[in-house]
Amino acid sequence: MSNAQKVLIIDDEPDIRELLEITLMRMGVESFSAYDVQSALKSLNKNDVDLILTDMRLPDGDGLQIVRHVAEKKPDTPIAVITAHGSMDLAIESLKAGAFDFVSKPIDIHKLRDLINQALKVKQESTQPEASESEQSKPLILGKSEPMIMLEKKIRKLAVSQAPVFIHGESGTGKELVARQIHKLGPRRSFPFVPVNCGAIPSELMESEFFGHKKGSFTGASEDKQGFFQAADGGTLFLDEVADLPLAMQVKLLRAIQEKKVRPIGSQHEINVDVRILSATHKNLENLVEEGLFRQDLFYRINVISLLIPPLRNRNSDIPLLCGRILSRIADTYQLPAAKLDAKAKKALDLYAFPGNVRELENILERAFAMCEEDTITEEDLNLNESSSSSISPLPSTNISSRPEGVSLEDYLMDIERNVVEQALEETRWNRTAAAKKLGITFRALRYRLKKLGLD
Template sequence: MTAETPHVLVVDDEADLRELLVITLGRMKLKATAAENLASAKEKLSSGNFDLCLTDMNLGDGTGMELLQFISRHCPDMPAAVITAYGNMETATEAMKFGAYDFISKPVALDRLRQLIEDGLGISGTEEHSDEEDNLIGDAPAMKALKAQVRKLARSQAPIYISGESGSGKERIARLIHSLGPRRERPFVAVNCGAIPSELMESEFFGHRKGAFTGAVEDRKGLFREADGGTLFLDEVADLPLHMQVKLLRAIQEKSVRPVGEAKEFQVNLRILCATHKDLSREMSEGRFRQDLFYRLNVIEAHVPPLRERQEDIPSLVDHILTRLSRAWDITVPTVSTAAMKSLCHYAFPGNVRELENTLERALTLCDGVVIDKEHLRLQETSPVAAPPSGPWNETSQQVERPPQLPLEEFLQEIEKTEILKALDATHWNRTAAAKKLGMTFRSLRYRLKKLELDRDDEGNE
């Protein structure tokens, strides 16, 4: 072994398991040092340089939690993983909150152990910067805190719950966590849970065999196996029906899936990130979301602030978005008038960054290509009220007044168009799911899309 050979510290009070771990590491061409208790582990960490620590939870003179706390204070850049008793998910979850990047259950499966070690050493070599970071615009205090949290979360393999309002950029945060972590060379698979019909969910998530049901004309791997080795991002996870929540929980705990119509299970190694604009705690308390799944997914929470809480970031976001759009359209980047920028900075943006992007895309279409003025923005003059009005409105709806110069019919069409676009954006332009979200039939939505000239020729979803 050379000086560059990764060095792993193994901490376990059981001599047999300690020896097994050291032998396995040796076969992986890694240098291993063993410690039999907490005191010995602290001494070795203080006097040597290690790239990874693998520790049991019971150490005779202390616990793995105490060692994790020591590591976070004295060796914050070194990844650590824990060995737990079989089925003890509470301990594993707690260890991740204390800084462990992952865990393995007894009896230790050697293939799982090798994967755990490879993941940890990948964390040791994680680069400090990713191109995705350049797309996370903002220097407001809330954004600076989020960026710092994301860098820490990227080192872990713990499930992350990303909370935030619709349009605030939750998927962008998920992609950044993935791109900064050891799985960055593996797939990132994103799925909107609210856009999948209930009867097709099991097949979409876990796959199916050819002929398993009507329409299954070929084998399908499913999202879990497509994301194997990488990250699976479950957007709008609160929209999962209860029966699917049970199956999802089992797949996460067992790290295996069984395709529909298949007799055997397939092992999967992936990281789960999830997000929703709903309050998962409230969904759980009201019986719409399983408590055990909530605690399994919500090991660590990352909150994405709404745009109205970081309005000082709007000018830099405007510059970034206009530069990106102009490059895509092959035009010169227009300037934004002082009045237009002032309007943008004082608008509440209930649709957050997504609404800002839509507003600027519309303004870029309406302006002369040189200057974007206030009238090109077409922002509503009134801010959203604190509480939604009574009636069939969603949480992002707002009370607006009709501009005196705008005919009533055009005003109503603008409202209809806005709500339809919100539903389509939320479902990634799955028109069946959007119609359900809007409380109308697919045929009715299709008619309105044609009427409002929103029908996309390249749309393949129904």
């Protein structure tokens, strides 16, 4: 009996069927064909297949009927649709209905082969029970609350698709972590995951950063540069804070996503790129569309599937688990004894609203870890009534305008802190106990800072 993978081709055009059959044969894959919806459904009821390729327009219906049937009856079988050129709306609708991916006519053989390889890889992995059960047993994200259990199920389901996913939620909820997990569990995991903070790129550099440039294409272009799309080729491009993209760049980004091609600045030729797009923002993108600040066509293109990350206040039963993991990580990082929360501290955290979500919890615990006595964090150490946006204590006032150009604020503040600590140590002849007293902090807090500043 043959163990070759099998593909069902559904198309009423003999030329297209022949092209697909020849392509699959050259890839060492068996295939058989159906010419309409009814013959396709009969064939699916009789045969197990590893992949389905279906045209959208069929004599007795459309490919969406088959996509929905497969999503319900054979959810582990990837199905890709073939659309007419320019039928992007139908392609997006098919992805929402559960299609793995799509390819447009006229068919690009290179793109078709990539799609087939990725889809067959997904099917092959789903039929390996030992590996599958092992993966299923590993938690993707930290939390056992109902919202996080549901989120993990969605992540696993979305990982095997190629549909663009729009991840939204409040700041600090872990949108990039979720994007990385979707990539890690999918068929693209052996290729790069490229995160891009869209709000951190100067507008005049955006086109070069996304699409690359050729040497000499503008002043300062001393060599060829690869853009984000090329860097992520074969893998995943994660557009964080996508709402911050200027309108002019949104137009170019939309074309790159739809055409799967980019043109580096100064080049006469376009480059094929194969990336999965994941995007995120904490802003309300629908409101920005209504206000004319974000293109509606781009919104529909990146928002094929929407994934909401719950805020920490809606899953406070996860706080003890998160605290344990965060405190353990901090202790390992600075090679200090682990700290534990006392009963009042645990209760205070349970009642706190966490406007900054998990990121704020991390900052609160890092500061408390440095300030606590005898490895026990109290309610006072948490200091929840004050801003928790910083993990260091206030430093002496300084003229912030004196920060050198090109030096980040974080590095600048670290230098100030290092100078203050070094000065205290020198004045006390490196007597750490005396230096801690002079600085008005605990001996543990000084040890923490010495590790953090590389002075230990």
